[in-house]
Amino acid sequence: MAGALTERDFVEKLGKAGFEEIELHQREPVSVDDLALYPLFTDEIIELMRSLLPPDRLQAVATSVIVTAKRRTGDLAP
Amino acid sequence: MHADDVKAIVREAYGGIVSSTEAIAHKLYSSQELSRVPRSAIDGALGVGNHLRFARIEVGETILDLGSGAGIDSILAAHRTGPTGRVVALDFLPEMLERTAAAAAEANLDNVETLEAEMEAILLPDSSVDHIISNGVINLSPRKRRVLAECARVLRPGGKLSVADLTVDDEELPPEILTHPATWAG
Numbered sequence: 001m002a003g004a005l006t007e008r009d010f011v012e013k014l015g016k017a018g019f020e021e022i023e024l025h026q027r028e029p030v031s032v033d034d035l036a037l038y039p040l041f042t043d044e045i046i047e048l049m050r051s052l053l054p055p056d057r058l059q060a061v062a063t064s065v066i067v068t069a070k071r072r073t074g075d076l077a078p
Numbered sequence: 079m080h081a082d083d084v085k086a087i088v089r090e091a092y093g094g095i096v097s098s099t100e101a102i103a104h105k106l107y108s109s110q111e112l113s114r115v116p117r118s119a120i121d122g123a124l125g126v127g128n129h130l131r132f133a134r135i136e137v138g139e140t141i142l143d144l145g146s147g148a149g150i151d152s153i154l155a156a157h158r159t160g161p162t163g164r165v166v167a168l169d170f171l172p173e174m175l176e177r178t179a180a181a182a183a184e185a186n187l188d189n190v191e192t193l194e195a196e197m198e199a200i201l202l203p204d205s206s207v208d209h210i211i212s213n214g215v216i217n218l219s220p221r222k223r224r225v226l227a228e229c230a231r232v233l234r235p236g237g238k239l240s241v242a243d244l245t246v247d248d249e250e251l252p253p254e255i256l257t258h259p260a261t262w263a264g
Contacts (some may be wrong), residue, residue, distance in 0.1 A: 030244065066129045067242075
């Protein structure tokens with residue numbers, strides 16, 4: 001999650017890589033409670049988030065997005 | 079953080095998972111979808127969304143599952159592309175690919191093959207894939223531009239990309255959280 005992009009940067013990078021018809025279908029806030037379901041997030045980091053983040057941020061630490069796109073039919077070179 | 083350090087953290091974190099993540103599977107997938115997936119793949123679900131609900135998978139497609147993990151999305155995609163299509167499950171962890179292969183065998187699917195590779199260097203020819211699916215892994219790469227360029231390279235012109243992934247707001251998290259190894263792996 002620490003390396004995740006903003007939605008804007010993600011879409012921009014898709015376009016630069018050669019994708020078009022980029023559509024965002026779903027945006028779901030990811031809370032600290034959601035992250036706690038993943039064993040990758042240790043008890044230590046979950047507790048750290050709970051202690052450092054304001055209540056509204058605990059409900060939306062990140063966003064889960066679903067994106068579809070098509071590979072451009074022309075040359076991939078920019 | 080250096081790219082190699084990030085990869086090492088991700089490799090260690092994913093390789094060390096022993097507990098079931100069934101709760102994640104039940105949160106993301108319908109009971110109808112899960113009824114077609116072996117228990118081992120359900121127990122290893124680590125996705126962040128159900129992109130397959132929006133993926134227009136057609137019968138006969140060659141599908142690449144980028145970062146297949148324990149194989150839940152590979153199994154579901156293999157059912158949808160059918161025996162005339164195939165799913166290439168790519169992961170950089172051999173233990174994950176073993177789980178995917180075992181799940182495919184248990185589901186009696188012979189159209190799932192595994193590929194040990196990094197998503198920054200996909201070991202497939204140009205324009206050899208009809209559809210790429212990926213669930214919660216692109217954010218883990220320290221070289222996302224390279225990953226997306228590789229996706230474009232292996233997709234045929236007009237080929238489809240269906241992705242679920244995490245994004246963040248412009249407002250950054252506190253440094254104590256951002257620099258913690260667990261937030262680079264998760």
